[in-house]
Amino acid sequence: MAVDKRITKEFDKLRAQKEYEILMMRYDSAIREVGTKLEILNSELALVSDESPISSIQTRRKKDASILEKLIRQGNEISLESIEANLNDVAGIRVICSFVDDIYEVARMLARQDDITVIMIKDYIKKPKPNGYRSYHMIVEVPVFFSNEKRPMRVEVQIRTVAMNFWASLEHQIKYKHDVKQAEKIGKDLKDCADTIANTDLRMQKIREALKAPEGSEFSNTTEGVLE
Numbered sequence: 001m002a003v004d005k006r007i008t009k010e011f012d013k014l015r016a017q018k019e020y021e022i023l024m025m026r027y028d029s030a031i032r033e034v035g036t037k038l039e040i041l042n043s044e045l046a047l048v049s050d051e052s053p054i055s056s057i058q059t060r061r062k063k064d065a066s067i068l069e070k071l072i073r074q075g076n077e078i079s080l081e082s083i084e085a086n087l088n089d090v091a092g093i094r095v096i097c098s099f100v101d102d103i104y105e106v107a108r109m110l111a112r113q114d115d116i117t118v119i120m121i122k123d124y125i126k127k128p129k130p131n132g133y134r135s136y137h138m139i140v141e142v143p144v145f146f147s148n149e150k151r152p153m154r155v156e157v158q159i160r161t162v163a164m165n166f167w168a169s170l171e172h173q174i175k176y177k178h179d180v181k182q183a184e185k186i187g188k189d190l191k192d193c194a195d196t197i198a199n200t201d202l203r204m205q206k207i208r209e210a211l212k213a214p215e216g217s218e219f220s221n222t223t224e225g226v227l228e
Contacts, residue, residue: 010078011068023080024061027091029144030153031059034093037116041109053102055162058094062087088119088139089156096165099208100125100201103136103159110140110157117141119154125164131187132194133168135160163197 014020035057042054062070067090071078076086083090097103103125111118120139128134136159141152160168171190 007072007078008068011064014078014080015064017080019080023083024090026144026146026151026153027061027155029146030142030155031061031091031093033142033144033153034091034110034116034140034155034157035059037110037113038093038095038106041106053097053099053106054095055098056096058096060092060094062090062092088154091153091155093155093157094165095157095159097159097161099205100161101205101208103161106159107136107138107157110138115143117152128194128198131171132191133171134164134194134198135168161201163201167194167197 038054038057042052046052067083067087068078070087071082074086076082095103095106097106107121110116118138118140120137122137124133124135124137138157138159139154140157141154143150144153167190174186174190
């Protein structure tokens with residue numbers, strides 16, 4: 001998007017301030033706090049239940065240009081206070097799980113921690129975006145301790161399956177290519193792929209449940225139907 005030069009200069013002045021650098025450090029610290037919590041949960045479950053619900057954890061802090069773009073798009077003022085008050089996704093963590101049930105289990109375990117405050121939840125698995133995007137989003141607030149204060153910091157946690165992440169990565173690449181030919185057709189194909197991936201995730205979940213069921217039970221005999 002084209003950005004007014006005056007606004008760009010205003011943001012450049014903001015970025016040059018020591019306070020901006022400190023704020024970004026705080027977001028980095030919040031990412032580490034939440035990331036550590038998730039890693040501990042995964043390590044515990046791997047020992048207790050012989051299963052690791054989390055396949056991988058990816059972290060990122062929003063780029064300066066993206067911070068500016070979102071402030072402008074939302075009509076927010078360009079200031080440190082505005083960034084903290086209006087942007088919930090400067091600090092981001094992406095959790096990749098193998099199965100859909102793992103997504104909700106990880107979300108429940110994180111939300112149960114007494115120093116985590118859940119600010120917002122957007123469940124794009126139960127209610128996908130029109131383009132087919134599926135993921136579970138949480139905005140959480142975590143206290144971060146610094147040398148002379150404790151500050152509540154917000155982190156966006158996205159939890160999705162490996163298949164959902166594969167689709168989202170490809171869609172993201174196409175979204176930011178400005179010279180895509182047959183964009184409408186590609187969009188429809190992507191939506192079809194998203195639906196196929198969702199069905200595959202559900203079938204894989206059923207297979208997993210069938211394998212866990214006691215031998216001879218009614219559910220253990222459903223694997224054959226799932227694989228048809």
